Amino acid sequence: MRDALRDPANQVSPRARSLWFAEAVIVTVLLVVGLVLLSMWMTGWDFLPQWLLDRTWVAALAIGLVLVPFVLAEPVVRFAVHRWELAADVVYARSGWLSRKWVFVPVSRIQTVDKAQGWLERFFGLATVEIRTASYAGSSTIRGLDYEVAARLAEELSRRAQELRDDAT
């Protein structure tokens, strides 16, 4: 899409990298802990080959090692990809990591604006703005915004949405 669309103007907060890193670490740790527990339980499974029964921890280790580069790469890639912009009364947001998503939502079609902050986001001083229209394909979620920025954006969007009444749908 490099040739077709320009990048949205604004980056998300640099602290979003910490958020994504923390999330990835939490998921990975839970997964590995789960696998370790599973491997402790697996020792009783005599239908498995002996060489695997002797080394049930291999699966946990292998998955953990495979995931490490992803955990390290995800925050960096996401920070480069996730961008947003409000121009000409259209919200233009890009997101994704391995896949990509570009969303265009005209303010005149916005139905609701949500500003949300989960406990981890609160810890990093971040927030999420969710913009919804009458269609899932015209709805956008912008994550990793600085709390102040998110509050201003949500305020601005709901103010403009009120001014631009357009009930065509």
Place this chain on the structure above:
Amino acid sequence: MSLPFQEPVPEAARLSPRLLLIDPIRVLPSLLVPLAGVLVAGGFSPRSFIWAALGVAGSVLYAVVRWATFSYTITGGRLELSRAFIGRSTRVIPLERIRGVDVTTPFLHRLLGLAVLKLDTGAGGDKQEGELDGITVEEAERLRGVLLSRHHAAAPELQERPAAPRDHVFLKVPRAWLRYGPLSGAYLFTPFALVAGAVGLAFQWGGELGLDEDDAVAAGEWLWGHPLLLIGVAVVLVVLMPFLGAAMYAFFNWNFVLFGRGDHLVAERGLINRRVVSLERRRIRGYEIAESPLERRARVARLWAVVTGLGDSQTRGQLLPVAPRAAVGDIAAEAVGPFSEALRPHPPAARRRRLFRAIAPWVAVALVMYALGYALIGVAATVLAVAGIALGLDRYRSLGHTYDGTRLSVRSGSLRRAQAVVERRAVVGWTIEQSWFQRRAGLVTVIAGVGAGSGGYKAIDAGETQAAAFAAEVTPDWMAPFLKR
């Protein structure tokens, strides 16, 4: 923008504290279970009683926290719902966007004089748009007044119109068209559905006739012991497929009539139960045509209207039963408008992708099955992989999108090839998606968000620049600032 009257000083309101009683009342019976154990089993288990009590206490605490952390405000022409505990969230709904307010009183709520107020903002999909669960009935009535006071658009819709006579019959479907019914495939499974229904009925009535599970198991074993009979039954059912399918289709679509009444399109059908669906014409935003490969051969198709605010559009939006393409085109042009723009093909990379997706999974299955020694399944998978070549090529031929100045159209699919034609004004936004594999191939899926029908219409595997140009062509004002020159 002229400011409407200013409300009194806004002040965050909470749900009624009476709401706190509802959850305890709901979970209280679980305390009775250990007590019932005393009577039935003769032994009182203090442990289970403690667990149940903890459960009740937990749910009460949860209810209190939920109540204490939620508040709503009407301020400056909008409704704000906010929840703040460890995380915080605020939902802002401009009052202008509220199309309807629905007040309900479930049983427990009614006992306590409470009500649930639900907001309809006209958004499609199942996602909850806004709900105040547990305000007093008086507050609900007051809010209904406040929320709808600036609501102008609803007025004409709410007016009761006298039933106008049938002013124009667009189409009376000839009986001969009923023969197309089984081609769609859905009705072909009628014999099996009937058998399943009969078995279900047998179980339901069996108890009253003095039969029990042992008899059912015995009957099953007896059947299993006579494989020839089983095969015979299966053959009979398969032979019956087209006939029973046609009969069932005729039963539902007998004397299909499409006519206009006032500003509604009305479809009436059915042999014994006449099913009548009226669609408000000014809410129709487009149509969708679907064909199976058999139907394409016979040059027939099915037609639905894309209507805003219509749930279950697949059955209720139906404008025609299976009908010849010429008739489908006429009715589509009548209901929505003529559309004859040719579809633009997608890049050759899309063909490779369709082929890969149709073939590769079966090749993988075949290889694994051969390796494991299940040759028969391997052969079956190989056959499917070969069939995948034709399927993939046809899927590619189906892909396309276009725009004629007022309506856009997208098409995809092979076993169910579906083409949607949607008015430009119905578009509420765009989403462009690109999976990792699509990125390698330089393709994207561009989705026109529409507040009607299925919510989004996809042009699958379009080229990158092609996709951006398509969105920009349909809605230049929105896209222009973001295009690369």
